[in-house]
Amino acid sequence: MISINDWAAPPKALALCREEIHVWRVSLNKPEPGIQESFRLLNPDERERAGRFRFQKDRDHFTVARGALRVILSRYLDAPPERLSFCYNEYGKPSLPQRLADGDLRFNLSHSRGLALCAVACGCEIGVDVEWIRADLAGEETIATYFSNQEAETIRALPPELRTQAFFDCWTRKEAFIKAVGEGLSYPLDQFSVTVIPGRPARLLSAKGGAQEVGRWSLAALDCGAGYAAALAVEGDIKRLRGYDYDRQFT
């Protein structure tokens, strides 16, 4: 697990080799000048999307997360953040267009309750998910609706004080996996299983493609602060994982 102490200040010269995965932690609660600065980096589509949020807070968080995503990717690509463009697959997963994906740079973004995680990899699919832990969401109805039988049975068998954590560990691992695959919710959530017992390593246990599909993916739990659960899914092995704190000065 990447622990909170490991979210380092990012170095000036950033390099990402094929063995490495970088995860950036971004605080989305910024003062007005920071939000304006992020807004200036967005393209017309993103500005239009920002304008569609009903609540100011959601609009600001979307703006800051997209701005940070652009700044982070620009550091690897050595290109101005406002000049980046994105492509989307049929399920909405954003990626860099071929001409920009220097060295096959891939990324994924997740945000929840004022915190964003941006995961960056080279030459492999990647998915990340962060969720604010809310005990009221971890109910039987949600478990029965979204989780596989194996996951649901394991969670139900846990002592009550471990269930909320197990629920969100399960949720974020599943979300990270479907986001890495890129199919969003059209990948049937009850047709694959992840590990859910708190303290045990994050792993994919079964998937609709069978053992070959299971062997193709690695999962990791991320500790990004009290009150949050987070997970990462990567195609292939996770050999080296680095956590960077976006809000610390580049050193």
Ligand SMILES: CC(C)(COP(=O)(O)OP(=O)(O)OC[C@H]1O[C@@H](n2cnc3c(N)ncnc32)[C@H](O)[C@@H]1OP(=O)(O)O)[C@@H](O)C(=O)NCCC(=O)NCCS
């Ligand atoms: C869109 C989805 C991929 C993730 O949604 P989410 O958990 O609400 O949101 P997150 O903050 O984690 O991720 C959103 C980001 O993922 C990226 N994304 C969008 N579609 C994606 C896809 N198909 N695959 C991977 N990433 C995707 C985008 O960057 C998006 O952020 P942006 O639009 O602000 O740039 C999809 O899985 C979803 O709608 N989930 C709903 C939650 C749910 O019901 N989960 C079931 C319990 S396991």
